[in-house]
Amino acid sequence: MSEYTLSEIRPTNKRDVRKMDALLEKEGIQRDKNLDYSIGLFDDDYNLVATGSCFKNTLRCMAVDSNHQGEGLLNQVVTHLMDHQYSRGNVELFLYTKCDSAKFFNDLGFYEIARVDGKVVFMENRRTGFSGYLEELKKTAVPGEKIAVVVMNANPFTLGHQYLLEKASAENDAVHVFVVSEDVSLVPFDVRFELVKAGSSHLKNLIYHPTGSYIISNATFPSYFLKDEDLVIQSHAKLDINVFKKIAAALGVNRRYVGEEPFSQVTGIYNRIMKEELDACGVECVIVPRKTDGTEPISASKVRKAIKEGRLEEIRDVVPAATYEFFTSERALPVIETIRNAKEVIHY
Known part of the structure; x- marks a missing residue:
């Protein structure tokens, strides 16, 4: 399996931001205006192969280049973003995903709160979070x-x-x-x-x-x-x-x-x-x-x-x-x- 370098993508790094935008667009996603932390996985030629971001206690804008799917890269991205959230004191995490991606995130420890069929699923990382609420x-x-x-x-x-x-x-x-x-x-x-x-x-x-x-x-x-x-x-x-x-x-x-x-x-x-x-x-x-x-x-x-x-x-x-x-x-x-x-x- 290829080795990739994980780096933060800062808003001031216009080159990396352009790469993130291009990858997201390629995968049918438009970069959200509300982001406060973004990362990328880069190959040896500094091509961006996966990315993900946070906004407050949510995970968002996660994508893997279609040429590299099946390599477990999204798992790496999500794991890093969760560790980053924990490091800044956010232990109750939420994400929104397409309906066909919900099972993947469920396997990573996220649980469904509600959904709009065919559009979006709202998930959290606590099994009894919403029920406890x-x-x-x-x-x-x-x-x-x-x-x-x-x-x-x-x-x-x-x-x-x-x-x-x-x-x-x-x-x-x-x-x-x-x-x-x-x-x-x-x-x-x-x-x-x-x-x-x-x-x-x-x-x-x-x-x-x-x-x-x-x-x-x-x-x-x-x-x-x-x-x-x-x-x-x-x-x-x-x-x-x-x-x-x-x-x-x-x-x-x-x-x-x-x-x-x-x-x-x-x-x-x-x-x-x-x-x-x-x-x-x-x-x-x-x-x-x-x-x-x-x-x-x-x-x-x-x-x-x-x-x-x-x-x-x-x-x-x-x-x-x-x-x-x-x-x-x-x-x-x-x-x-x-x-x-x-x-x-x-x-x-």
Whole structure:
């Protein structure tokens, strides 16, 4: 068997990045925009024969040159990426793969969480990871005829988010509120979680949860093996909803509330598919019209834009008091700096 050299492919090494792009393209994959570590296996002539990457606690963009398949190279790539993840403290690992590759990863110790037939499989490296997560959620289940869920990023928490929770609270016996816990937003999770709880503390039938790694964000869902943009959105939505159905069953949930999305095309498509999928399985999907500031729908994107441009006073009328107090405190200075340094704060 031939010997290969394993090397890190750094973003600054344009030659190796071009080789990685060429190999991925040859194998029908487009390099994902969200990568934080990449490696390659090179032969004696410095030809790239296999590659793989990480983003946070996920493995992605793995490919072997078709001329070298059957040599166990993907196994080497995955083993190295897992060792690298463990070395940086990530022990709970996830990957997304095509359906016809799921068995291979199962043989390497990954277990299926959910799938969209013919499109994508979501897997993790713990046999009882998701089932254990569901068992923990069951401990928070409460009795009632109407049990609802709201999932929100709250980047940051606005009067629009508050209105959505108030409506869900008034119309249900209990509401499970999941805050996206991945730190891929401009406002960190610990701040978002704190502001959601502070801004809805007057509602006494809410139960708060971090989403963990199972409710999937746009940032971590891979698009590299789905070429059509609408197909990416649809597959993301269906996979996320297939995971959510299991969460709903664990909590006895029969309703999910979402805000109407007049600004984001991605979220608009997502909401449409969510309503179709959930209604079909007996979970009512309630799409709530956005609260307005008197003229326009309240938007977290517009709040971030005002913060970026130094117009903090303008957010006072569209966020709860706790959110405004945070952003006018010294604690907020690092968050404000992050927002001001961001190239883009409006999400479409």
